[in-house]
Amino acid sequence: MWRDxxxxxxxxxGAMVLLxxxxxxxxxxxxxxxxxxxxxxxxxxxxxxxxxxxxxxxxDIRFQLEHIDQIQRYVEDGRVKVAIVxxxxxxxxxxxxxxxxxxxxxxxxxxxTASQAVGHITALSQNFTLGLWQEALAQNGLDVRTRVRxxxxxxxxxxxxxxxxxxxxxxxxxxxxxxxxxxxETGSIEGLMVTPLTRLELLVGKLTPYVLLxxxxxxxxxxxxxxxxxxxxxxxxxxxxxxxxxxxxxNLGIGLLVATLVNSQQAALTITFLVFTAPPWILSGLFFxxxxxxxxxxxxxxxxxxxxxxxxxxxxxxxxxxxxTLWASGMILLVFGLVFNVLAVSRIxxxxxxxxxxxxxxxxxxxxxxxxCDVLANMASFSKGNSPVNP
Numbered sequence: 001m002w003r004d005x006x007x008x009x010x011x012x013x014g015a016m017v018l019l020x021x022x023x024x025x026x027x028x029x030x031x032x033x034x035x036x037x038x039x040x041x042x043x044x045x046x047x048x049x050x051x052x053x054x055x056x057x058x059x060d061i062r063f064q065l066e067h068i069d070q071i072q073r074y075v076e077d078g079r080v081k082v083a084i085v086x087x088x089x090x091x092x093x094x095x096x097x098x099x100x101x102x103x104x105x106x107x108x109x110x111x112x113t114a115s116q117a118v119g120h121i122t123a124l125s126q127n128f129t130l131g132l133w134q135e136a137l138a139q140n141g142l143d144v145r146t147r148v149r150x151x152x153x154x155x156x157x158x159x160x161x162x163x164x165x166x167x168x169x170x171x172x173x174x175x176x177x178x179x180x181x182x183x184x185e186t187g188s189i190e191g192l193m194v195t196p197l198t199r200l201e202l203l204v205g206k207l208t209p210y211v212l213l214x215x216x217x218x219x220x221x222x223x224x225x226x227x228x229x230x231x232x233x234x235x236x237x238x239x240x241x242x243x244x245x246x247x248x249x250x251n252l253g254i255g256l257l258v259a260t261l262v263n264s265q266q267a268a269l270t271i272t273f274l275v276f277t278a279p280p281w282i283l284s285g286l287f288f289x290x291x292x293x294x295x296x297x298x299x300x301x302x303x304x305x306x307x308x309x310x311x312x313x314x315x316x317x318x319x320x321x322x323x324x325t326l327w328a329s330g331m332i333l334l335v336f337g338l339v340f341n342v343l344a345v346s347r348i349x350x351x352x353x354x355x356x357x358x359x360x361x362x363x364x365x366x367x368x369x370x371x372x373c374d375v376l377a378n379m380a381s382f383s384k385g386n387s388p389v390n391p
Contacts, residue, residue: 016217016220016221016224018168018171019161019164019165019221019224020224020228030058030116031057031058031060032057032058032059032060033058033059033060033081033082033113033117034060034062034079034080034081034082035053035059035060035061035062035063035080035081035082035083035084036061036062036063036064036070036071036074036079036080036082036083036084037050037053037061037063037064037065037083037084037085037086038064038065038066038067038068038070038071038083038084038085038086039064039086040086040087040088040090041086041087041088041089041090041091043090043091044091045090045091045094046086046090046091048128049086049090049102049125049128050084050086052124052127052128053084053121053124056120056124058116058117058120059082059117062079062080063079063080065083068085071083071085071105075105075107078107081106081107081110081113081114081117082104082105082106082107082117082121083104083105083106084102084103084104084105084121085102085103085104085105086102087100087101087102087103090102094132102121102125104117104121106118150318150319151318155230157229157231158229158230158231158232158317158318159314159318160286161221161224161225161229161231161317162225162231162310162313162314162316162317162318163284163285163286163310163314165218165221165244165309166280166284166286166305166306166309166310166313167276167277167280167281167286167306168217168221169214169217169218169244169247169248169251169309170251170272170276170277170280170306171217172210172211172213172214172217172248172251172252173210173248173251173254173255173272173276174255174269174272174273174276175210176206176207176210176252176255176256176259177255177256177258177268177269177272178259178265178268178269178272180255180256180259180260180268180348181259181262181263181264181265181267181268181269182265184259184263185263185264185265202345202348203341203342203344203345206252206256207249207341210248210252211248211249211252214244214245214248215241215244215245215248218240218241218244219241222237222240231317231318232317232318233316233317234316234317234318234319234320235315235316235317235320235321235322236316236322239316239322239326240313240316240317242323242330243309243312243313243316243326243329243330243333244309246330246333246334246337247305247308247309247312247333249333249334249337249341250305250333250334250336250337250340251276251305252337252341253336253337253338253339253340253341253343253344254272254275254276254305254340255272255276256340256341256344256345256348257340257343257344257347258271258272259272259344260344260347260348261347276306279300279304279306280304280306280307283297283300283301283307284301284304284306284307284309284310285301285307285310286306286310290302290307305333305336308329308330308332308333309329309333311326311329312326312329312333
């Protein structure tokens with residue numbers, strides 16, 4: 001792997017580019033939506049209401065309209081995506097405690113923007129009304145205050161970037177699976193049979209390069225997230241590296257196990273790609289809370305390492321918690337890593353053992369598998385000055 005510059009480039013620079021692209025693509029935060037307003041009331045309260053909308057990053061109030069017929073033209077030609085009409089009796093109805101109807105016109109050709117615009121206006125309108133109530137109720141001692149912990153601005157990207165690390169960190173496992181499948185195809189893995197390596201030594205030798213590359217990716221992702229996207233890192237970097245190592249080991253175990261079950265690189269690529277993309281995207285809690293899923297699907301999500309790493313990454317980045325709180329998720333990842341890696345090494349040994357030939361070749365004294373036995377037989381024949389032995 002270290003000698004293949006293309007693989008190194010894919011696992012380092014390629015992983016960073018993938019994280020940035022996915023963060024921008026899947027971030028649900030929309031800002032500076034072109035907006036026009038038409039204020040028929042012109043009162044102090046109507047201006048305060050529109051100022052509340054203007055102070056929200058979602059709306060970019062570019063036009064102060066004077067006639068209702070301007071809205072149709074501005075929306076049709078794409079100059080605005082949202083238009084807000086404040087009625088003439090806005091402040092009077094508020095003073096009487098009556099319902100006020102504010103008209104909102106949204107360009108529905110952009111469904112996501114339209115739905116978020118309606119949600120933002122609804123929330124801001126409720127907050128504006130609540131503020132009026134609080135002013136009246138404050139005289140009687142009632143003061144209602146809300147506080148959002150860990151992500152006060154409710155920026156989606158702050159939750160997306162740490163979660164996306166669980167997806168991008170699958171690249172080292174995918175590369176390891178392809179490397180093992182290639183060794184099986186070429187027969188080079190049979191050379192392991194003539195080495196005195198123990199299972200632990202074999203496992204460490206296979207995993208170490210990919211774990212180191214994965215940790216380099218973690219450091220790069222942390223730099224990109226904190227500097228490029230403004231995601232706070234409130235927990236310790238050592239905690240993040242520790243849990244990332246365990247998560248990488250679990251992913252690598254899955255990748256190696258898949259490679260032992262197939263006979264070609266194409267099959268290994270297909271299966272590992274499906275394993276490391278679809279389930280983590282849907283079931284890890286990256287976009288939808290696991291608790292809101294059906295009970296049986298929660299059990300499936302629990303069996304996916306990415307589910308636990310999403311919880312860990314968000315906890316370290318946003319909540320500033322460490323081992324004392326996240327140890328249970330870390331232990332689950334550790335168990336996954338041990339089980340999958342032991343199964344993978346056992347499968348390698350079992351496969352090589354079942355592939356051995358029992359016929360004795362006197363040229364080399366070999367009872368190893370076919371390809372390796374031929375190599376040793378030819379070496380023995382050359383040492384005796386004979387012609388190479390045909391398989």
